[in-house]
Amino acid sequence: MGYPKDLLSSRSIIKHGLYALIAPEGLVNNVIPGFENCTMSILGSPQLGATFVDYIVTMHEGGKNTQGYCGQADVECFVYVLSGKVKAKADDQEFILGESGYLFCPPGVTMYLENMEAGDSRLFLYKQKHKPLEGKKPWVVSGHSNDIEYRDYDDMSNVHIKDLLPMDLDFDMNFHILSFDPAASHPFIETHYQQHGAYLLSGEGMYNLDNEWIPVKKGDYIFMGPYVHQAAYAVGREPLTYVYSKDCNRDPE
Ligand code: UGY
Ligand code: MN
Known part of the structure; x- marks a missing residue:
């Protein structure tokens, strides 16, 4: 990522269950099955005390998850494009997301992602177990926050x-x-x-x-x-x- 390396100090602060500040300089890469040609770091997670999982994703040229992310009957997920351009699908529904574009997939709907940029696209990705309410059901939502x-x-x-x-x-x-x-x-x-x-x-x-x-x-x-x-x-x-x-x-x- 081009940050100067520093072995003697860190701005990150981790207080399990309470709060965490995670500075980008300390992030390591994690392999998440299904994501190809992507560099991913897990941020918030149950191990930190969160009910959700957040990731920062760098999709390199040709990067994709065509196998599908989430899709379990009780898990919802959300992606926000920080930079670049991606093709995002909620099952068969396709969306082209530029910077500030986002897609929410409700439980039971699978998210597919594909980088459309010649270089990198960067994403903020989230998933959480959905808490159902009788008679209610969330739906697929997409848009651009800049709009x-x-x-x-x-x-x-x-x-x-x-x-x-x-x-x-x-x-x-x-x-x-x-x-x-x-x-x-x-x-x-x-x-x-x-x-x-x-x-x-x-x-x-x-x-x-x-x-x-x-x-x-x-x-x-x-x-x-x-x-x-x-x-x-x-x-x-x-x-x-x-x-x-x-x-x-x-x-x-
Ligand atoms: O909506 C919120 O709770 C929000 N204002 N909190 C925050 O920014 N820390
Ligand atoms: Mn708050």
């Missing part, structure tokens, strides 16, 4: 959010993009039941995790466990923006 308008976050005109999936009760989770203008912040330090897996798309900032303020920047991944204190403010000249998952619409068992 979705931001709205103010919590009535603040310098923090912006967009929702990538429908709000309907059929869905037990959603993906959002949250963006802080330089110097903007969360209105308060959140503590909540839901977990997050967040990939930082742009900017730099300070992130409060478990009441410690930690520097973060583009390319970092953050896992936030249940109830962990969390809040951010942006520093520098670029918006601090991240794509993240959040469970919703279910009563804890």
Whole structure:
């Protein structure tokens, strides 16, 4: 990836079950069966305390998963294109996804991916066991987040959010993009039941995790466990923006 190698320090912080900051410099490659000519790193996972699995995927020229990803009767999955262009299928339904494109496959629907770029395409990939609700069933959703308008976050005109999936009760989770203008912040330090897996798309900032303020920047991944204190403010000249998952619409068992 071209990062300078460093044996004496690491920005990554791992607190099992609580939170993790995973900086790109420390990532190693993992083989995930079915993905050919792809470099993959597992980020959040049950081993860290997450109910989901997140990956960062670099699809090289000709990279593909034509065997299919997920597709189990009780597992949902989601892919977000960070850069490049891919052909993504939900069973037989085909979508061409450029940068900011995404595809959600509900339980029982298999995702197929193929790189269409002459060089690399980079993806943020997610899967989780679906929590069903009687009489409800999520459906295939695809779009480009660049086509979705931001709205103010919590009535603040310098923090912006967009929702990538429908709000309907059929869905037990959603993906959002949250963006802080330089110097903007969360209105308060959140503590909540839901977990997050967040990939930082742009900017730099300070992130409060478990009441410690930690520097973060583009390319970092953050896992936030249940109830962990969390809040951010942006520093520098670029918006601090991240794509993240959040469970919703279910009563804890
Ligand atoms: O929706 C959320 O809980 C979100 N605002 N949390 C976060 O950004 N850490
Ligand atoms: Mn939160």
